[in-house]
Amino acid sequence: MTARSELDAAGIEGAALRRSYEICRRLNAEHGKTYYLATLLLPPAKRPHVHALYGFARYVDDLVDDLDPSLTPQQRADRLGAWTDDFLADLDWGATSDPVSRAVLHTVQEFGIPHEYLADFLESMRMDLTVTGYPTFADLEGYMWGSAAVIGLEMLPILGRRDESVRWDVIEDHAIDLGVAFQLTNFLRDIAEDLRRGRVYLPQESLDMFGVDRDRLARGVVDESLRNLLAWEIERTRDIYRRAxxxxxxxxxxxxDCLRTAFTLYGGILDEIEAADYDVFTTRVAVPLRRRGAVAARGLARAYAARRDGRPLVRRTSTTTTPSAPSRTRTADPRAARRRSARP
Known part of the structure; x- marks a missing residue:
């Protein structure tokens, strides 16, 4: 099915809006190959909205990670701050002239996605300009609320729930775990790349536990201490996958099947790190193309069968309570903050 057919299936009209969704789709296809592959298992009408959320996240991430040496840290901060202010104003207004924002604003309106989720994502991206490490895993969780957990929550209205018997708060907890597990997998795979940007997403308490410091990471020598460190973090991540x-x-x-495919392929990255003897410095670890194709093919067969299920999509109603974001201190456990929220 072509990108045009997907837009038609989603009922997306207007040349400017369709062009915005196409920009987001291309960002997803170019930068999120595993994520894009999983998206293809969704019904065509859902795909453009997932592309919009990914395209938004990727565009902002690129603003933060621009390695142009002519830009000072303050210039990067000013540029992100200006873009963020414009986006949040457009979000409140409900309209924009920005070619990337147009699609995500439309998706937010279509599915009633809380604006706070996007604001929290932008706050975590702002942190990447100044925060270079996290003392504890709890501190890292505060960052991941905005960088990962809210993305899982944004996706839920598009994915829909199985039926009315499933409580939103139950499924939201799993969505948070899955978003965090994906994020931690990326952190482990991208240690070398993040170091080049001056950031370490392994908690300092973990580094201290295994006697590894930043200089040792920067040398990229895979010794027993580093293997033990990564094995520890991989097992922590697998525990979160199991919860999700x-x-x-x-x-x-x-x-x-979209989620199952993403779950399998992202989890497979951890297997590949182990197969590479924990060498995440020499090359970028990835699931082999043959395995990706085989997993996607199995998922596609099941996805076609599921589309014949005929079960209506159960959307969140306007009266449904949405999760509360954690405090802006980013040190509290976001899950605990959500569970203290009033629920229907």
């Missing part, structure tokens, strides 16, 4: 997995069966049947 039951949530796959709670989303709408037409969305389950």
């Amino acid at each position: 997995e039951p949530g796959i069966e709670l989303v709408h049947p037409s969305s389950q």
Whole structure:
């Protein structure tokens, strides 16, 4: 199915809006190959909206990670701050002339996605300009609320829930875990790349536990201490994947194989790190193309069958309570903050 057909299936009209969605789709296809592959297992009408959310996140991430040596840290901060102010104003207004923002604003309006989620994402991206490390895993969780957890929550209205018996707060907890697991997987795979940008996303308490410091990471020598450190963090990440997995069966049947494929392929990156003897410095670890194709092919067959299920998409109603974001201190456990929220 062509990109044009997907836009038609989603009922997206207007040349400018369709062009915005196409920009986001290209960002997803170019930069999020595993994520894009999983998206293809969704019904065509859902795909453009997932592309919009990914395109927004990728565009902002690129603003933060621009390595142009002519830009000072303050210039980067000013540029991101100006873009953020414009975006949040447009979000409140409900309209924009920005070619990337136009699609995400439309998706937010279509699915009733809370504006706070996008604001929290932008706050975490702002942190990347000044914060170069995290003392504890709890501190890192504060950052990941905005960089990963809210992305899982943004996706839920598009994915839908299985049926009315599934409580939104239950499925939201699984969505948070899955977003965090994906993020931690990226952190482990991209240690070398993040170091070049001056950032370390392994908690300092973990580094201290295994006697590894930043200089040692920067040398990129894979010794026993580093192997033990990465093995520890991989097992932590797998625990979070295990907590997330039951949530796959709670989303709408037409969305389950997209999530299952992403779950399998992202989790496979951890397997590949181990297979490479924990060498995340020499090359960028990736799941082999053959395995990606095989996983996607199995998912595609199930996805086609699920689309014949005929079960209506259960959307969040306007009266449904949405999760509360954590405090701006970013040190509290976001999950605990959410669970203290009033629920219907």
